Each structure stands twice: as C-alpha cells, then as structure tokens.
Amino acid sequence: MIRKVIIIVLIISLSSCKKKSISLETKNFNLEISSVYRKHGNFKNQLRNYPLFIDADKIDLKEVLGILLRVDTSIIKIRNKELKNQFFNVFIEPKNSDSIVNKTILTTILDEWNLRLEEKNNKSYAIEILDSTKYNNFKSTKKNFVNYVYNLSDSIKVSNCNLKKIAEVLNSEYAEEIVFNNESKRINYTWKKIEFDDLQTQLQHDLGVSFLDTKEDIKTFIISDK
Template sequence: MKYITLLTFAVFFVSCQNVINEVTETDNYYLKTEKVSTGQKDYSNTFSVDPIAIDAENISLKELINTLFKNENIYFNIKNKKLLEKKIALNLSLKNNNSQSKKAVFNNILSALNLNKQFDSITIYDLKIIDTIQLRNYYSKEERPFRTEIYKSKDSDSISLKNVSLKDLSKLISENFNVIVNSDNIKVIVDYNFKVDNLNRLKKELKTNLGLELSDTNKKQDTYTISD
C-alpha cells in the first residue's frame, strides 16, 4: 500500500486552537489539513458525497462528523461540547466511502486539531425502575416547573443533581463512564449525588438507594470518545 506523509510545518497557535499542517495520501484517500485563515471573512466549503470529497476553508468538527459519518451507526461522546466548534481547513478525497477509510481520515483530522480520541465498542444499558417505593425517597421536593441543576466537583469526582429526570441521569452516566445508558423517562425527577470513579459501585448505589437498575442489553455500540 502506498503511504505518504509530509509534515509541512510545525504547530500553529491560532485562537487557542493548534492545527498541524499535514498532507497524507494512501491508496484509499488524500487528505490535506491546514489552519483556518484568521484574516478571511468569507469562506468557501464544497462537498461531494459519493465518494466523499470536501474542499473547505473553514469547517467545524461538528460539520465533519455529520458529513463523514452521516450513514454510520457510531456514537460520539464529546467530553467538552465546545470542541464541536473547533475549526480546520482541509482538502479531502476518498476513493470509496468504506468505514475504515473514514475512520482513518477522521483520526488524522483529530490529530491535526490536537484532540485525544478513543474508539471502542462499548456496552449499552437500559436504566430501569425496579423499586418505585425506594425511588420516591429521592423525588424532587420542588414545585413545578423544575429548574435542573447539575454541579460537578473538581476535587472529589462527585456530581450533585437537583431536579434531574431519569433521561438526563442516563445521559450523565453515559458521559462520565465508558458506557451508553438509555432512558426516555422525563416524568420522574430526582435529587441525588454520586461519584464518577467506579461504574460497578454506581450500579450498586442506584439499585440500593434509588431502586434503579442498569440492565445490560447484551448489545454493543461503536463509540468515539473525544477530549482535549
């Protein structure tokens, strides 16, 4: 397989965003990444879909994810939502839209943006109520309408929840552990505090204290975890 990598410059410091200028060419794709021009007001981005080709002077990480993985069953766990607005200029041509080529391209783009990434096939859980009497002990005491409050401690890895639905609780567990937790329950609103250091301990806590169970669906989900 032909593989050429030309590192054309070092690291640029632009608007608190580091971008490495790099050209990578293989048998499956051509990719050139550059920093976004800071003095330019109008940008031109063009796209083709079959196969994917992008010529962009200013494109965000969010747009790239939506373009590259539109038809892929991949979950993206973005630790800092502001990362989705990171910008890059690039020229990309895929020979075909196979998953491996798109992942390879995306990994190179994340490296150019100096972002950390991890790709895993992770467990999917359903958050189920197994003891409604126990759960009632943690129902929110506030009158409707509720104002959801979530506090994260920097020192103790703990999260304090006030007026949080089970749906939002499932999202918080997903974001803080390497799992996916599903719940559509927006009617049950709880107050609760928990630590984010050990999933097995959290499972026991939820079951003992709240009457909730993280039920393994015996399914896996391909997942990108991205952080700065």
C-alpha cells in the same frame, strides 16, 4: 490591589486555554482547523459525508469525527475535557476520491493533537425503577421543568432532572449505553466520578433502580490523550 489580582487571574486563565489549530496541505487533501469562541454567534456549516467535504464556521470535534468515521456522533466519546467543550472553524477538502482519505485525515488530527482512538464494544442497559420509595427520597420540590447539571472535577450533581436526563448525562460520561424512555419524577442527586460498575451499584442502592442488560452491545469510539 483587588483589581490587579483579578486581572492577573484572568490573564492566567486565558493563557491556560490552549487554542488548537492545524494548517496542512498535502497532495491528497487540504486541512484547516482553528479554535473559535464557544458563544460565537451567527455561523454557517456545509457538511457532506460522501464525497467528503467540511466547511464549517463553528463545529465541535465530535461532529467532525462522526463525518470522518461515517458513524453517528452518539457512539463517539471524547475523554479530553478541553476538546470536549471546544468549537472549531474547519475546512476539509480532499483532492481526489481516494477511499482512504478519511482515515488519513483522521490520523493526521489525532497525531497533531497527541490523541488516540480506541474502538470498543460496550454493553447497553435499560433502566427501571424497582423501589419507588427510595427513588422518591430524592424528589425535587421545584415546580418548573428546568433541569440543571453541574459537571464538577470529581463529581456530577443533577437538580430537577428525570431519569431520561440522567441517562443522557451517564452516556456523556461512560462508554456504556444507558436507555430510559419512560416517565419519571424529577430528582436531585449527586454522585462521584467512579467506575461504571461501582456507580451502577450505588444508583441501585440509593435510587432503587435496576440496570437490565439489553444484550445488544454498542460499538463505541473513544478519543483520549496518548
């Protein structure tokens, strides 16, 4: 009986993972995209920004969008959790040197997968530790240098992570750019997925850190569901 339940649960979980794909040939370009297994082993990618060409065995959506938008992937934020964690086999080949082909292919992908693209200017912050006593209250007792990040449905838990790693986690979740380039002790900490302004206040109160506006706005491209 238990075995049957496990099989049923496995079938349901597999069927719930929607496989994304696009197969399209127009007078201006060829476009082939299909999902691949996340742990797919050996792969080879041929990527070219100009003239545009992508022939990738395993690539994530952020890298594809970075090439199409001609921007660094660090300023692309994907809000669709399914697409954020998925890899694809991608073939993109323009048939001419039309300067708008990148935009046309990008629009096609967004329309096919019911997504929207927003371009925003967001603030950039540098973190500083102002109250080391508060910060050390969360100090990790682990002796190794392995860090753990648990991205749960309503919260994020970090274990044995320094502030530089925490800044990376914040950057993956929020549009704002967070920077920390100094040394810091490793801590254990958990926070709810709340608005950035609220989390900023919470981290200041709990960890004794400050967020200093660098006055250098960062352009961000946000991909989300329509």
